Amino acid sequence: MTSGFRVAALLLGASVSGLGSSAAQESGLTVGAPAPAVVVNDLDGRPVDLGAYLGKKPLFLEFWATWCEQCEELLPELRAAQSRYGDKVEFFGINVTVNQTPERVRQYLETRQPGFRVLYDDQGVSIRAYDVPATSYVVIVDGSGKVAYTGIGGAQNIEAVLRKVISN
Amino acid sequence: MRFSHPLLALTGLLLLGTPSAAAQTGSGTIRAILEGGPDVGQRAPDFSLPWANRDGVGPIESPYQLASDRGKTVVVAFYPRDFTKGCTAQMRTFAEQYDSLFGPDVVLVAISTDSVQTHGRFAASLGLPFRLLSDPEQRVSKQYASKHPDGYNRRTIYVIGPDGRVRYRNLRFNPLDPKDYADLRSAVRSTTRRS
Numbered sequence: 001m002t003s004g005f006r007v008a009a010l011l012l013g014a015s016v017s018g019l020g021s022s023a024a025q026e027s028g029l030t031v032g033a034p035a036p037a038v039v040v041n042d043l044d045g046r047p048v049d050l051g052a053y054l055g056k057k058p059l060f061l062e063f064w065a066t067w068c069e070q071c072e073e074l075l076p077e078l079r080a081a082q083s084r085y086g087d088k089v090e091f092f093g094i095n096v097t098v099n100q101t102p103e104r105v106r107q108y109l110e111t112r113q114p115g116f117r118v119l120y121d122d123q124g125v126s127i128r129a130y131d132v133p134a135t136s137y138v139v140i141v142d143g144s145g146k147v148a149y150t151g152i153g154g155a156q157n158i159e160a161v162l163r164k165v166i167s168n
Numbered sequence: 169m170r171f172s173h174p175l176l177a178l179t180g181l182l183l184l185g186t187p188s189a190a191a192q193t194g195s196g197t198i199r200a201i202l203e204g205g206p207d208v209g210q211r212a213p214d215f216s217l218p219w220a221n222r223d224g225v226g227p228i229e230s231p232y233q234l235a236s237d238r239g240k241t242v243v244v245a246f247y248p249r250d251f252t253k254g255c256t257a258q259m260r261t262f263a264e265q266y267d268s269l270f271g272p273d274v275v276l277v278a279i280s281t282d283s284v285q286t287h288g289r290f291a292a293s294l295g296l297p298f299r300l301l302s303d304p305e306q307r308v309s310k311q312y313a314s315k316h317p318d319g320y321n322r323r324t325i326y327v328i329g330p331d332g333r334v335r336y337r338n339l340r341f342n343p344l345d346p347k348d349y350a351d352l353r354s355a356v357r358s359t360t361r362r363s
Binding site: 063065067070096097098099121122123124127128132133134135136152 | 252253254257260261264265342343344345346347348349
């Protein structure tokens with residue numbers, strides 16, 4: 001890569017990155033990139049090091065909120081995926097914490113029982129590291145620690161992605 | 169996904185005129201800063217825009233004018249679109265935490281390219297206790313470095329002091345990042361304390 005082209009590419013990437021983050025749905029991680037190793041607290045305030053899981057087995061991460069309608073729509077697909085791949089994949093639900101309390105999250109978990117291990121990112125560490133554009137954002141990390149899938153919304157074919165990730 | 173239209177994005181950015189992009193290197197990292205718009209300490213450009221709130225569309229002959237709130241702390245939030253996921257999260261949070269984030273003496277207005285009719289429906293659906301301003305031609309968003317070349321606003325926040333000068337700005341506000349809300353809360357409190 002020539003130096004001129006490298007600078008142009010840097011400007012271009014940086015510009016689009018900046019704009020993309022503002023335009024919510026355009027941000028997010030690039031497939032194939034290494035998944036960021038971050039430490040996020042659980043609901044009891046205990047730190048959970050996601051880096052300890054990376055490269056050992058596939059990870060499912062959903063950034064969610066109790067008020068997120070798309071997250072609710074995704075629940076049946078999530079439960080089906082957990083039922084099928086729960087022993088091969090680590091499932092985490094990272095609560096974005098904006099506009100909700102741990103108590104509100106606990107109440108939701110009691111009634112809806114999404115099944116994933118809940119993290120409560122009140123410092124926004126994972127939000128920034130994973131460039132999360134909106135709730136219902138799903139990141140699936142393969143067994144080598146690289147991002148295999150990102151998606152958003154209530155209609156995502158999680159099972160199909162996990163099947164492919166596990167078979168590779 | 170992010171680089172799906174890189175040439176369009178770069179072309180649009182170069183055509184913007186006011187904002188410009190700069191790359192800096194240091195400690196092995198590269199970061200970009202989008203410049204433009206009134207910086208902290210500079211006078212906030214005045215503007216006048218039609219508005220709607222949860223009760224309906226405001227009178228056409230009485231647009232919101234920034235200068236009319238001189239003497240108060242004003243928060244101006246630019247955002248991409250009504251009824252989208254990120255914007256719904258942001259506006260819902262502003263509404264439900266209004267007292268904590270802003271308080272009774274602060275004026276909050278939010279600006280997108282949506283029509284006042286769409287704004288009225290969006291504000292009513294969330295019960296927003298503040299006005300949504302319509303800037304379809306992005307005349308104001310361009311002045312505030314918040315114009316995305318694809319025709320919607322970037323997500324930015326300005327806190328304007330009673331003297332009409334910018335006290336704080338965030339040109340990459342993330343509606344899901346608690347730190348960005350905490351920084352905004354601190355900026356508003358600092359501004360209201362000084363006045």
